[in-house]
Amino acid sequence: MKKSEKQEKPENAKKSENSENQELDFAKIEKKWQDKWEKFQTFKVEESSKKKKYYVLEMYPYPSASFLHMGHVRNYTIGDTYARFKRMNGFNVLYPMGYDSFGLPAETASKKEGIHPKKYAESSIKKISEYFKALGTSYDWSRTLASHEPEYYKWNQYFFLKLFEKGLAYRKKAPINWCENCASVLANEEAEGGECWRCGKEVVKKDLEQWFFKITDYADRLLEDLEKIDWPDKIKTMQRNWIGKSHGTEILFEINKEKWPVFTTRPDTVFGVTFMVISSQHPRLLEITTKDQKKEIEKLIEKSKKAKTSEEMEKLEKVGVFTGSYAVHPITGEKVPVWAGNFVLADYGSGMVMAVPAHDARDFDFAKKYKLPIKFVIEGKTKSKESEPYLEKGKLINSKEFNGIDNEQAKQEITEFLSKKKLGKKVVNYKIRDWLISRQRYWGTPIPMVYCDKCGIVPVPEKDLPVLLPEKVDFKSSNPLTTSKEFIEVKCPKCKSKARRETDTMGGFVDSSWYFLRYCDNKNKDKPFDKKRVDYWMPVDQYIGGAEHAVMHLLYARFFVKVLKDLGYVNFDEPFSKLFNQGIVYKDGAKMSKSKGNVVYQTEISEKYGIDTARLFLMFVSSPDKQMEWSDSGVEGSYRIINRIIKLSQKIKKCKQDAKTESKFNLNLKKIIEFIESFDYPKAIISSTNYLEHLESLEEVPKESYENLLKIFSPFCPHVTEELWERIGNKSFLSLEQWPAVDESKINENFEKQEQAIEKIISDINQVVKIVSDKGNSASKAYLYVMPNEKDWISKETEFFKEKTGLDVKIFAVNDKDKYDPEEKSKKAKPGKPGIYLE
RNA sequence: GCAGGAGUAGCGAAGUGGUCAAACGCGCGGGACUCAAAAUCCCGUCUCUUAGUGAGUUCGGAGGUUCGAAUCCUCUCUCCUGCACCA
Numbered sequence: 001m002k003k004s005e006k007q008e009k010p011e012n013a014k015k016s017e018n019s020e021n022q023e024l025d026f027a028k029i030e031k032k033w034q035d036k037w038e039k040f041q042t043f044k045v046e047e048s049s050k051k052k053k054y055y056v057l058e059m060y061p062y063p064s065a066s067f068l069h070m071g072h073v074r075n076y077t078i079g080d081t082y083a084r085f086k087r088m089n090g091f092n093v094l095y096p097m098g099y100d101s102f103g104l105p106a107e108t109a110s111k112k113e114g115i116h117p118k119k120y121a122e123s124s125i126k127k128i129s130e131y132f133k134a135l136g137t138s139y140d141w142s143r144t145l146a147s148h149e150p151e152y153y154k155w156n157q158y159f160f161l162k163l164f165e166k167g168l169a170y171r172k173k174a175p176i177n178w179c180e181n182c183a184s185v186l187a188n189e190e191a192e193g194g195e196c197w198r199c200g201k202e203v204v205k206k207d208l209e210q211w212f213f214k215i216t217d218y219a220d221r222l223l224e225d226l227e228k229i230d231w232p233d234k235i236k237t238m239q240r241n242w243i244g245k246s247h248g249t250e251i252l253f254e255i256n257k258e259k260w261p262v263f264t265t266r267p268d269t270v271f272g273v274t275f276m277v278i279s280s281q282h283p284r285l286l287e288i289t290t291k292d293q294k295k296e297i298e299k300l301i302e303k304s305k306k307a308k309t310s311e312e313m314e315k316l317e318k319v320g321v322f323t324g325s326y327a328v329h330p331i332t333g334e335k336v337p338v339w340a341g342n343f344v345l346a347d348y349g350s351g352m353v354m355a356v357p358a359h360d361a362r363d364f365d366f367a368k369k370y371k372l373p374i375k376f377v378i379e380g381k382t383k384s385k386e387s388e389p390y391l392e393k394g395k396l397i398n399s400k401e402f403n404g405i406d407n408e409q410a411k412q413e414i415t416e417f418l419s420k421k422k423l424g425k426k427v428v429n430y431k432i433r434d435w436l437i438s439r440q441r442y443w444g445t446p447i448p449m450v451y452c453d454k455c456g457i458v459p460v461p462e463k464d465l466p467v468l469l470p471e472k473v474d475f476k477s478s479n480p481l482t483t484s485k486e487f488i489e490v491k492c493p494k495c496k497s498k499a500r501r502e503t504d505t506m507g508g509f510v511d512s513s514w515y516f517l518r519y520c521d522n523k524n525k526d527k528p529f530d531k532k533r534v535d536y537w538m539p540v541d542q543y544i545g546g547a548e549h550a551v552m553h554l555l556y557a558r559f560f561v562k563v564l565k566d567l568g569y570v571n572f573d574e575p576f577s578k579l580f581n582q583g584i585v586y587k588d589g590a591k592m593s594k595s596k597g598n599v600v601y602q603t604e605i606s607e608k609y610g611i612d613t614a615r616l617f618l619m620f621v622s623s624p625d626k627q628m629e630w631s632d633s634g635v636e637g638s639y640r641i642i643n644r645i646i647k648l649s650q651k652i653k654k655c656k657q658d659a660k661t662e663s664k665f666n667l668n669l670k671k672i673i674e675f676i677e678s679f680d681y682p683k684a685i686i687s688s689t690n691y692l693e694h695l696e697s698l699e700e701v702p703k704e705s706y707e708n709l710l711k712i713f714s715p716f717c718p719h720v721t722e723e724l725w726e727r728i729g730n731k732s733f734l735s736l737e738q739w740p741a742v743d744e745s746k747i748n749e750n751f752e753k754q755e756q757a758i759e760k761i762i763s764d765i766n767q768v769v770k771i772v773s774d775k776g777n778s779a780s781k782a783y784l785y786v787m788p789n790e791k792d793w794i795s796k797e798t799e800f801f802k803e804k805t806g807l808d809v810k811i812f813a814v815n816d817k818d819k820y821d822p823e824e825k826s827k828k829a830k831p832g833k834p835g836i837y838l839e
Numbered sequence: 840g841c842a843g844g845a846g847u848a849g850c851g852a853a854g855u856g857g858u859c860a861a862a863c864g865c866g867c868g869g870g871a872c873u874c875a876a877a878a879u880c881c882c883g884u885c886u887c888u889u890a891g892u893g894a895g896u897u898c899g900g901a902g903g904u905u906c907g908a909a910u911c912c913u914c915u916c917u918c919c920u921g922c923a924c925c926a
Contacts (some may be wrong), residue, residue: 013907086896141894185905186873233843234842234843234844234920237842237843237844237921238842238921238922240924241841241842241921242922246925246926248888248926262926263925263926264926265925265926266926277926287923318924342924343924344924344925344926345924346923347925348926349926352926353926354926356926360926361924362924363926365924380864412876429925429926430925431925474868486918491853547920547921548920548921550921551922584920586919617864620863620864621851621852621864621865622851622852622868623852623853625918626844626845626852627844627845627919628851628852629851631850631851631865631867633850633851633865634850634851634864634865634866635865636864636865637863637864637865638864640864640879641864643879644879647879667908671870680851680853682852682863683853683862685861685863685864686853686862686863686864689863689864690863760891761891762882763891764890764891765891766882766883766891767883767890767891767892768890768891769890769891770882770883770890771889771890771891772890777891803881804881804882805882806870806871806881823890824860825890825891828892833891834891836852836891837890838890838891
């Protein structure tokens with residue numbers, strides 16, 4: 001649409017619109033400073049520093065060979081700006097970057113294009129590192145890491161063994177997503193909508209032996225410690241819900257002479273139980289199915305194997321079949337039928353529920369559908385109709401000795417009653433499940449385990465780590481690892497007889513659960529990291545990343561660190577003190593991403609205006625935490641700001657700062673600091689621009705004032721400011737300069753008030769000029785009548801008035817006797833508001 | 840369905856009880872500069888009215904609280920983001 005316009009710009013835009021003698025070629029100076037920063041290791045940090053440490057971290061990215069798009073640019077600029085700000089403010093800032101290089105995309109690419117995942121990952125890393133540098137990021141590259149490197153994943157295996165020793169890593173059968181057509185396991189993300197992402201065929205649930213980390217052991221601590229950390233409430237809430245702690249009662253029901261525990265949060269309704277429902281996916285379902293019902297039940301099991309699509313989910317169609325068995329009610333001794341149902345989760349509670357249709361919506365639907373009896377046991381103020389369940393509070397009825405008791409209280413009393421009779425007990429239940437870490441995939445950390453016919457599951461001895469991923473495998477197979485004989489065939493570490501190596505690898509979230517620790521000591525060959533070094537840097541003071549990791553990476557990392565604390569590797573139990581969620585960049589209504597094809601790459605902006613403009617623009621248009629719809633209209637505004645800064649350098653003179661400039665600076669500086677600290681970048685930029693505007697109004701700009709200007713823009717526009725810093729005669733790196741301190745005593749609010757008054761006067765004059773000219777008259781002179789005590793400071797602005805209005809301005813005090821005032825406009829004067837007469 | 844967030848001028852985006860007709864940027868209109876254009880600079884940009892004044896109507900919609908609301912409460916519509924039958 002605007003193509004012609006866009007294409008014309010670069011010619012002019014590549015160089016700054018500056019006078020002949022000072023041209024800036026943005027591409028050139030970007031390269032210059034990026035090279036210098038690299039050469040002088042400007043951002044390398046050591047623990048020996050006397051400064052206070054500060055750890056700024058962005059979630060490490062999956063390396064892809066394509067350019068960074070605006071979503072990335074925004075994300076990493078948020079962090080880089082913050083890191084630069086902190087660094088200039090006297091902190092010893094650790095700001096590292098690395099790569100989450102294991103994972104499915106590399107494996108898929110290799111299947112498609114025949115490139116080995118290792119090659120794919122490494123070439124991607126090479127490219128993406130360049131793009132990162134082109135962004136002007138201030139990473140300490142000496143600390144980088146990539147999770148596919150044996151030097152890194154060796155320690156994944158090491159930690160796995162430690163967890164295994166502690167019983168925190170274990171193996172069990174679990175239902176997973178399985179595509180029959182591809183003969184492959186799918187991650188949840190790959191089985192979206194119940195269909196295989198590759199072939200589109202139906203995905204089924206299948207039971208497979210899997211490795212788990214026992215995150216459930218830490219559920220309580222993960223929940224409680226949320227109090228300790230400064231994270232967005234949204235993320236905390238999501239984690240709380242995910243952990244899903246609920247207090248309830250476990251009640252024993254007898255089925256076929258065997259006790260079956262059933263979890264409920266509503267023991268108060270136990271007298272309303274009219275049937276039981278066992279999950280159609282319960283492993284012991286067939287045990288309680290009678291011969292007559294077997295066929296029907298098997299049909300149901302088959303049906304519920306399908307993963308649910310989101311549409312099916314919405315319908316919430318409840319299906320059930322009678323098992324033929326009956327359960328004995330623990331209190332009344334009544335016999336109630338046991339049904340199998342698809343709406344009961346097999347792995348929550350005990351996989352069976354006591355159904356109280358009168359007081360639970362789901363049970364009610366089910367009872368209606370299969371014509372099962374409904375028995376009301378709570379009476380509320382609103383009379384319960386038979387047509388719907390009663391879910392409110394109330395007093396118990398039809399509950400024998402508990403009749404008349406308030407139902408909340410009855411929860412306690414009935415639980416106590418059951419406990420005494422050994423028919424139940426108080427329990428706590430969690431929604432969170434153990435963390436399934438096995439992947440039947442090649443491109444991940446091999447799980448260091450061996451299966452021996454004699455010894456069973458045997459861990460690989462520590463000294464044999466790392467278990468290297470074999471490079472020669474057949475990528476056509478669904479799990480290429482299974483095709484490497486030399487990998488699979490091993491001797492049992494214990495008995496030395498023939499054994500088989502585990503071919504599962506670890507999911508990528510294991511890698512990302514401790515990478516932030518490895519940055520602190522990334523070259524350590526003897527240990528995953530040195531405790532002292534980690535203690536110096538950790539915890540991460542400011543973590544930055546997307547909210548999509550709320551209940552995955554962010555939860556796993558917390559768990560992992562807690563485990564490491566218990567094992568004595570670290571001294572803290574929360575990895576990230578503060579968390580900032582950046583907003584997502586959208587385009588055409590969808591999240592900007594390569595797969596959706598709606599990307600705008602960094603180069604599209606940087607080639608035209610330079611990367612500093614792209615950075616400034618992205619930080620300026622919208623608050624970093626807000627989602628934003630990408631539009632490049634407005635980029636020019638940021639481009640102008642940069643050019644104004646450049647242009648201003650011509651006015652630098654050896655002179656002292658006046659009081660007004662100092663006031664202006666300190667006032668804005670104070671705001672800027674507050675705004676950057678709270679990631680309120682647009683406002684920080686506005687305040688910076690206010691200061692710029694003031695300097696522009698000066699005839700001569702003191703060097704000191706200009707240097708301050710460069711400093712405050714430095715975190716946003718590191719290259720241009722660094723270049724200008726050098727051009728005005730500095731030898732140091734601006735990036736390492738000390739951020740100016742606020743001097744409150746220099747702030748004089750009067751200057752602000754006067755300035756506003758002056759602006760208002762100008763606007764008034766112009767207004768009158770307009771009205772006059774609309775009437776066909778014209779004016780060339782303006783007479784202002786001011787209050788006597790204001791004459792001094794207003795008169796000082798006479799030249800300014802002339803400049804802004806184009807009129808010959810004369811100023812009188814209202815009490816001047818020889819003033820020229822033919823229409824007595826001086827009578828209109830008020831403090832701060834002079835009378836105006838034009839002619 | 841549940842949880843969280845958002846809806847403000849042509850657009851983006853501030854503002855969370857009075858100082859708000861609403862910062863800042865873009866766009867648009869006018870002017871300066873120029874032979875001209877670009878760039879740059881200045882002014883203006885809700886409506887009406889007016890020699891700088893005054894008035895009116897605005898902050899998704901409808902009510903309400905208050906001397907006073909874009910800001911608080913209730914209901915309601917739309918969009919986004921999570922979670923998803925958790926007993």
